[in-house]
Amino acid sequence: MLKGALAPNFAMSTLDGTKVARLEDYRGKPLVINFWATWCEPCLAEHPLFAWASRTYGKDVAFVGVVVEDTEANTRQFLRDNGTTFTQLFDPKSTVAVDFGVTGVPETYFIDRRGIIVSKVAGAVQSREELTASLEMILK
Amino acid sequence: MLSAAALSLIVSVALGQSGAPTRLGTTPLDDAREVRVQKLGKQFRCAVCQGVSIADSPASMARAQLDKVRELVGEGQSDEEIAKFFVDRYGEWVLMEPRKAGAALWLWVLPAVLVVGGVVLIIRAARSPSPFEGVPPAPKLLPQELEELVRHVRSDVEK
Numbered sequence: 054m055l056k057g058a059l060a061p062n063f064a065m066s067t068l069d070g071t072k073v074a075r076l077e078d079y080r081g082k083p084l085v086i087n088f089w090a091t092w093c094e095p096c097l098a099e100h101p102l103f104a105w106a107s108r109t110y111g112k113d114v115a116f117v118g119v120v121v122e123d124t125e126a127n128t129r130q131f132l133r134d135n136g137t138t139f140t141q142l143f144d145p146k147s148t149v150a151v152d153f154g155v156t157g158v159p160e161t162y163f164i165d166r167r168g169i170i171v172s173k174v175a176g177a178v179q180s181r182e183e184l185t186a187s188l189e190m191i192l193k
Numbered sequence: 194m195l196s197a198a199a200l201s202l203i204v205s206v207a208l209g210q211s212g213a214p215t216r217l218g219t220t221p222l223d224d225a226r227e228v229r230v231q232k233l234g235k236q237f238r239c240a241v242c243q244g245v246s247i248a249d250s251p252a253s254m255a256r257a258q259l260d261k262v263r264e265l266v267g268e269g270q271s272d273e274e275i276a277k278f279f280v281d282r283y284g285e286w287v288l289m290e291p292r293k294a295g296a297a298l299w300l301w302v303l304p305a306v307l308v309v310g311g312v313v314l315i316i317r318a319a320r321s322p323s324p325f326e327g328v329p330p331a332p333k334l335l336p337q338e339l340e341e342l343v344r345h346v347r348s349d350v351e352k
Contacts, residue, residue, distance in 0.1 A: 054282050122253055146219075147257035154282025156240045 054154045056172065060084075060164045061152035065119065065142035068128055074117070074142055076168065083114045083191035084164040088144075088155050090123040091131040095177035096159040100135065106184050107139040114188060117142060121150045121158060165191045219260045222267055230266050234259045237279050238287050246289050 055061075062076045076084075087103055089096035107116040116139035120128045125143055132141060144150055153162060161174045171190050178184050221227045234248030239255040247258040258279075265275045279287045334342065 054284055058281070146260065147254055148260065150254070151240075151257045151261045151282075154240075156283065 055170050058170055059168050060086075060162065060170050061149070063149045063152065065144055065149060068120070068125065068132065068141045068143055074140065079115045079117075079164075080168065081166050083166050083188075085114060085116045085188070085191075086119055086153070086162045086164065087117070088119045088121050088150055088153070088158050088160045088162075090121060090158045091127045092123065093158045099159055099177040099179075102178055102181060102184055104136075104138045105181065106188065110188055110192075111139070113192060116140070119144050119149060121147050121155065161187075163187045163191045165193070219263055222263060226266050227263075230259070230263045233262050233266070233272060233275055236276070236289055237262070238283075238289055240283060240287070 060076060064073050064075045066073055085103075085106070087099075089100070091097070103116060103118070106114075110116075118137070118139060118141040120141060121144045125145075128141070128143065147155075153160075156175060159177050161178060162170055163172045163174075165171050172187055174183075174187065178187075222230060231248050235246045237247050237258060239245050239247050239250040239252055240258060241252055241254045242250045245255070247255040247262070261278070262275060265278060270278075276288070276292075285291065
């Protein structure tokens with residue numbers, strides 16, 4: 054849902070606690086928001102795909118991971134073990150998840166440069182091809 | 194239908210595998226508004242549960258949804274505006290009771306239409322002439338004819 058609507062505003066701390074990221078920070082650039090949690094197996098399975106996409110498309114598209122229904126400690130440990138190639142934000146009370154209408158993790162929103170939600174994938178992204186097709190839609 | 198993602202979350206929670214922290218909701222509003230929050234909470238389905246309202250579910254996501262109701266009530270939004278917030282994000286599915294408007298109206302009207310239609314059909318069937326009307330009654334058999342017939346049937350059955 055919310056497809057074709059403006060993405061809800063948000064303000065979330067980065068996991069390293071160094072800054073607060075807001076939707077407006079990404080204005081003018083396509084944005085991918087991936088809601089995930091460390092205890093969610095499909096999230097872990099798709100993580101390398103987003104790492105690949107952020108390396109490949111990172112110049113033109115902003116990638117943001119939003120950790121929901123999890124603890125900061127779990128997430129930090131996961132990222133220490135697996136590394137990350139894009140910004141990770143923390144939604145401790147799932148408020149941003151509710152604002153987007155997230156129904157489970159993983160769930161990924163593709164937002165164009167005007168801030169409009171073009172598509173969403175509920176469940177894990179399965180392949181580079183699937184991810185590329187969604188990215189091409191927000192790069193138009 | 195449940196998404197794979199929702200199912201993943203439900204299964205994980207059900208099996209106790211989730212690392213998701215349990216948490217308390219936000220501070221309740223004053224009594225009158227909190228009654229409204231709880232009443233509204235009964236109307237919306239928990240995003241990660243099956244058939245449970247956000248007021249009745251202990252799931253962390255349900256708490257977050259109820260917190261959103263509390264926030265919107267605190268902002269002075271009407272019941273309709275709050276319902277629209279949830280329907281915009283989750284679809285009509287989020288309503289525990291379908292709305293009596295639009296396409297969902299059929300869910301309320303259709304059972305009544307079917308019952309009335311069924312009654313009309315039964316009444317018409319009862320009033321319509323019997324399909325056997327005009328067919329002459331079967332002739333009465335004499336006792337010896339009846340005995341002959343029984344013998345005939347019995348021999349057929351025994352073959």
